[in-house]
Amino acid sequence: MGLSFAKKYCMFLLALLVLTGATYEEILLDKKKQADNIxxxxxxxxxxxxxxxxxxxxxxxxxxxxxxxxxSINSFLKNYENESYMTPDQIAIETNMIIYLAEDVERIQQSFKNKVISLYKHGENYELELLLSSKTPNEYLRRNQYLQKFSQNRKKELRDLKAKKFILEEKRKMLTLSTSSQRFYVESKRNERSLLESRLKELRTLKSNTESESSLLAGRVTRYEDQLNNIRNFINNFESNRENFNESKYNRINYESTDLTQLKGNINLPIDLGLISTNFGNISDNKTLAISLNNGVDFSIARNSKVYAIADGTVSIVGDIPFYGRVIIISHSSGFRSVYASLNEVNVKAGDVIRLNQVIGKTGETLEGQTMHFELWQNSTPVNPREWLRF
Structure with a gap:
């Protein structure tokens, strides 16, 4: 989200403040709570x-x-692809080959051992010190390339060493077995390979899932940082425009009538802070420029703030609804229904009888930030909450 949009967003919210029933300190405190949450x-x-x-x-x-x-197992099994096993002459030749292979393993092992000793003499931080002591950027790059190549070579030598050690041990085993035992042993290695290949497939799937989880969290961090930047900009603009803000303490009232048509413009807010971030009606996406219909209003409010019932009624629905998140719908008299969405906590269940100003849940968040979505329906028609609620 660019800075220009962030400024526009902040100015938009500031413009809406004249319609809120809240003090300067209440709004500032809520925004700071949102920032702390993020x-x-x-x-x-x-x-x-x-x-x-x-x-x-x-x-x-x-x-x-x-x-x-x-x-390693594949290298070993190549010798037995055609089910051919060693004759006495081949056993003699194989014995000599094992001697050469043992010498080769010893050579690689000694080379690797010398490099480990060399690194130990220089200390654990030798590679870092080598980089940090570079006098020019080009020297740093050369040394870094050298160290990377050196590290890759060490890994390759270690893999080669393990592979050759494995083949050496397996060939020695084969020399001690009869032909029938050799067949059985080779078959056991094929089975072992199948199990390892299955395990390898599982590990690669696990790695892919783990990387996806990491990407998801990285995207979440980026989104949170954008939200935090917007809130900080809002706070700065809000503090700069302190003298232009006409504050009023919001007091929740009681009304005897259950007929909401008689209470138009005087219905209590569903939360303690009436700062609207998205209005009723057609709204435009600032990124895609797509137009969508908002059947209610979205309040900008810190997560886990109290949510109140706007009137007496009965809970008709509690649950998760696509694009709405966790939702409570309360049926009132005269065909009215109130919808409380994007909730983090729900304190009621379907069928509960609800009283005016009863705490029914706590606010949550959406991808756009910490918010609470509210709708008011009269029969099958959504009405503009700003015309019915008391700000």
């Missing part, structure tokens, strides 16, 4: 990303380990 959400989401990153690293290690095991 900051906690950002910290929680970033913590989630960190945990996922750690989990992904563990999964990658497991994938590398299983892939290495599969490749």
């Amino acid at each position: 900051e906690r959400d950002i910290i929680e989401s970033k913590s989630g990303i960190t945990k996922i990153t750690t989990r992904t690293a563990i999964i990658n290690q497991q994938i590398d380990s299983v892939e290495s095991a599969v490749n």
Whole structure:
């Protein structure tokens, strides 16, 4: 969300303040609560990303380990693709090959050991120190490329070492087995490979799901940061325009009549702060420019604020509805129904008899931010809440 839109959004909300029944301090306090909520959400989401990153690293290690095991078994099984097993002459040749392979394993192992000793002598932070001691950006890049290549080579040597050690051990085992036992052993390795391939598939699926979860959290952080930026801009503009704000303390009233047609313009707000962020009727999406119909109004209010019943009635619906989130619908006399949506908490159930000003739930949020959506219907027609509510 660009800065220009954020400014327009803030000025739009400021323009609506003249219609609210709230004090300067109440509005400022609510906005600061919203900011605090978002900051906690950002910290929680970033913590989630960190945990996922750690989990992904563990999964990658497991994938590398299983892939290495599969490749090693494949290398071993290549010698038995045609169900041909060693004759006495081949056993003699294989024995000599094992001696050469053992020497090769020892050479790779010693080379790897020398590099580990070298790194140990330089200390754990040697690679970082090498980068930080670069005198020019070009030198930094060269050293970084060298270290990356060095790290890749170490991993490759370690994989080669493990693979050759595995084949060496397997060939030694095969020399001790009879032909029939060799067949059985090879078949067991094929079964082991199948199990490892199934495990590899599971790990890759798990990695894909984990990466998707991380992307989701990253998108959430971006959205929260945009919301936080908008709220901070609003607070700055609101404080700058303090002298232009005519405040009034909102007092919830009691009315004896249950006929809402007689209360038009005097019905209590469903929340304690009547700051409208989206009006009734046609609304335009600032990004897509698409036009949609809003059957109610959206109030900008901190999450977990109290939600009140606007009149006596009976709860007809409680549940989750697409695009509305968690919803309470109350039926009133004279064919009226009130709709309370985007809730974080619900304190009633279908069939409950509700009284005026009873706390029925708490506000929640949507992708646009912390909000509470409210609608008022007369029979099958939505009416403009701003014409019926007392601000």
